[in-house]
Amino acid sequence: MATTTATLPSITKPLAQELNPSLVTGNLSYHEVTDQVCEIVEGKVHRNWYIGFAISFTIFLMMVGMLGYQLFTGVGVWGNNAPVAWAWDITNFVFWIGIGHAGTLISAVLFLFRQKWRTSINRAAEAMTLFAVACAAIYPVMHTGRPWRTYWLFPVPNLDLNMWQNFRSPLMWDVFAISTYGSVSAVFWYMGLIPDLATLRDRAAVAGDKTRALLYGIFSLGWRFSARHWTNYEKMYLLLAAISTPLVLSVHSIVSFDFATSVIPGWHTTIFPPYFVAGAVFSGFAMVQTLMLVTRWALGLENLITPKHLDNMNKIILATGMIVGYAYATEFFIAWYSANQYERFVFFNRAFGPYWWAYAIMVSCNVLSPQIFWYKPFRTNVMVTFVMSIFVNIGMWFERFVIIASSLHRDFMPSSWGYFKPSYVDICTFIGTFGFFMTLFLLFLRFIPCIALSEVKGAMAAQAHLPGHDPVKGTTPVHAGGHH
Amino acid sequence: MGLMSFFAPRVPKGVYGLMAEYDGPDTLIEACKAVRDAGYKKTDAFSPFPIHGIEDALGLPESKVGKIAILFSFTGATIALLMQWWTGVYGYKLIVGGKPFFAFEPSIPITFELTVLLSAFSSVVLMLLLNGLPRFHHPLFGAKDFHRVGDDRFMLVIEKSDPKFDENSTRQLLEGTHPKSTQVVESN
Numbered sequence: 001m002a003t004t005t006a007t008l009p010s011i012t013k014p015l016a017q018e019l020n021p022s023l024v025t026g027n028l029s030y031h032e033v034t035d036q037v038c039e040i041v042e043g044k045v046h047r048n049w050y051i052g053f054a055i056s057f058t059i060f061l062m063m064v065g066m067l068g069y070q071l072f073t074g075v076g077v078w079g080n081n082a083p084v085a086w087a088w089d090i091t092n093f094v095f096w097i098g099i100g101h102a103g104t105l106i107s108a109v110l111f112l113f114r115q116k117w118r119t120s121i122n123r124a125a126e127a128m129t130l131f132a133v134a135c136a137a138i139y140p141v142m143h144t145g146r147p148w149r150t151y152w153l154f155p156v157p158n159l160d161l162n163m164w165q166n167f168r169s170p171l172m173w174d175v176f177a178i179s180t181y182g183s184v185s186a187v188f189w190y191m192g193l194i195p196d197l198a199t200l201r202d203r204a205a206v207a208g209d210k211t212r213a214l215l216y217g218i219f220s221l222g223w224r225f226s227a228r229h230w231t232n233y234e235k236m237y238l239l240l241a242a243i244s245t246p247l248v249l250s251v252h253s254i255v256s257f258d259f260a261t262s263v264i265p266g267w268h269t270t271i272f273p274p275y276f277v278a279g280a281v282f283s284g285f286a287m288v289q290t291l292m293l294v295t296r297w298a299l300g301l302e303n304l305i306t307p308k309h310l311d312n313m314n315k316i317i318l319a320t321g322m323i324v325g326y327a328y329a330t331e332f333f334i335a336w337y338s339a340n341q342y343e344r345f346v347f348f349n350r351a352f353g354p355y356w357w358a359y360a361i362m363v364s365c366n367v368l369s370p371q372i373f374w375y376k377p378f379r380t381n382v383m384v385t386f387v388m389s390i391f392v393n394i395g396m397w398f399e400r401f402v403i404i405a406s407s408l409h410r411d412f413m414p415s416s417w418g419y420f421k422p423s424y425v426d427i428c429t430f431i432g433t434f435g436f437f438m439t440l441f442l443l444f445l446r447f448i449p450c451i452a453l454s455e456v457k458g459a460m461a462a463q464a465h466l467p468g469h470d471p472v473k474g475t476t477p478v479h480a481g482g483h484h
Numbered sequence: 485m486g487l488m489s490f491f492a493p494r495v496p497k498g499v500y501g502l503m504a505e506y507d508g509p510d511t512l513i514e515a516c517k518a519v520r521d522a523g524y525k526k527t528d529a530f531s532p533f534p535i536h537g538i539e540d541a542l543g544l545p546e547s548k549v550g551k552i553a554i555l556f557s558f559t560g561a562t563i564a565l566l567m568q569w570w571t572g573v574y575g576y577k578l579i580v581g582g583k584p585f586f587a588f589e590p591s592i593p594i595t596f597e598l599t600v601l602l603s604a605f606s607s608v609v610l611m612l613l614l615n616g617l618p619r620f621h622h623p624l625f626g627a628k629d630f631h632r633v634g635d636d637r638f639m640l641v642i643e644k645s646d647p648k649f650d651e652n653s654t655r656q657l658l659e660g661t662h663p664k665s666t667q668v669v670e671s672n
Contacts, residue, residue: 030636111498221618
């Protein structure tokens, strides 16, 4: 069960021929699953982890430097200008929030639909949600210019503002939506972690590592796997899933209200809420694929993240990509059908104006390229999936940029027309958020079981009746103890 | 009810109960049914994952988390509506494009979000309270092999505080359910 990197050849070759319908392949026993997942956290740190962490942390420091510079100099260090007053900041905010949505979708919506295949990816996907929300939150907070006054965004009685917020503003709705989303996702994730932290606690205690046993002990709250506790726990988990499902739909709808309730042609459309939600799911699943394929390769988790998972996620990418493509077409039809000259101009300008290149990248990455997923061998191929997930990430970033910049840069009067070019601070801050994201994700892989043990074992118990599956024993003899 | 047992007095010293270990979820369920049918109430099962049907097998009532949490969701909605109405109409009258100071339509998003927030946090807090967590010390943590429940073990415990508990007859009952092993759990 060594987590070797010698598994590289097996994932680069097409996996279609070794397709197995089950979710946990290789007939692992419960104990082997525990070992395989816990060893990542308990074992020696792989050299690749240090390399990855050093790179991510350096990029993160660059972001800190850029934000510090912006803080002391002013928002003017960004490239935002008079017609394009919202630019990369909001683009990146919507991009990161959208990425977070797939995590909630996997953990909550697929849970409600009893999709057992979600179990080996939901923990990492939820972590991705949290870190993506953290990256997203940087932008509105920094765009206020005075982040130390962020509490002015919340209805906190205070003496220096001396007024109440305007709750009729979509920007206030956004404050409530994002902060609720962030905190509920954090709690949902932590609750899912408790049984696994308890497993790590027990293993650390047996291995005689008192510091780890104490820390995991505190965070697992004294969980002891009691059936009486599981009953309340399962009810709570079901409720959180049921609550998070409308929550995730509401969050991106409310983000889209920031645009849809304005009077800017190209923003003022009723299609925005469903269009944004579909786009968020689309981009989020792409990011899950990117992260999971890297994790699977680096940690040797081929038995737990199987071609079945890639197949299912690629089907969702194909479906949501087509919804997004349909929304692009609808926007153009409505612009023509409205007979409104400003609306028509904006959409013609969007595809053929100065930002035509951004529009072309968006359509080719989001609408055209996912079509290859109609062909099953592509859906289950690791390399194809990985490259496609990067394409979709790029395409969805450009979608937000196109919506924001191309709608703003040609104001109603030609004398107010302009063009947005990012400053180096814009670019370095955005690259920096990836460093921040990866730093958090690598820390997560190192200290927290990246696969939900208790859920995977539950799924294994459910498939125990299949021939060749005996999770109590497994095929290979269970090696003794958890000492490494 | 383990409500707030974090602050509860320690379990008395001596025998805490009898524990039997089983080789899988199916045998554990069968044993739970046998123990339930024999009339034991102070029982508990331990498994690395929630086992489907174990509540019935142990005769556990349905969890109260949902019923109480729904009260908090109404509280969230009420707080949100009152806040938006009071601040808009009395707290700070802000004129924006001649729109009403309070109306239901623009109040929906924040009302929804606060409803969600309070339901989510209340379900979590209720789960912890009803389970008596956090609780860092428990006699069971001293039982042999109990530290492997989170890995791959399946255990059943009958507490000494059960009125029907008798060390010999209870052990005989447990031995009849084909356990891998049985043990006496001591509290110290």
